Amino acid sequence: MLLGDTVETGHKAEDETILWAIEVEENVFEAAALVADILSAKYSSTAQSRTIGELSLQASNLARQFGELASSLRTQRSRRGVPIAFGWSKADKEVAQEDEDREPIISRKGGMDYPGTDEGI
Numbered sequence: 001m002l003l004g005d006t007v008e009t010g011h012k013a014e015d016e017t018i019l020w021a022i023e024v025e026e027n028v029f030e031a032a033a034l035v036a037d038i039l040s041a042k043y044s045s046t047a048q049s050r051t052i053g054e055l056s057l058q059a060s061n062l063a064r065q066f067g068e069l070a071s072s073l074r075t076q077r078s079r080r081g082v083p084i085a086f087g088w089s090k091a092d093k094e095v096a097q098e099d100e101d102r103e104p105i106i107s108r109k110g111g112m113d114y115p116g117t118d119e120g121i
Helices: 015-024 028-044 059-079 090-098
Strands: 049-052 055-058
Antiparallel strands (some): 049 055
């Protein structure tokens, strides 16, 4: 669906290529972009135009369109990224807090308390 190659016959991308891309990439947008890159390269290296009856096909247009599609899919992928929060383990926090040579962290609970009082600033 992402490649727009949904007709029953005359597929531009082979199933094997699509399955390989899904296997090597981390998500479907990257996999679709990889297949679009492959198709762009394929149509870049073929004859520039072909005419069958009244139908005319420009391979250079297909190469450009698949290249633009690959770029668009990568943009969509970056917008749909899953945020990841990195943190410290509880043991790492305890070791850091016990290190007397370390600068104090003001962003933890009590970090803004005024020394010598029970109240914050």
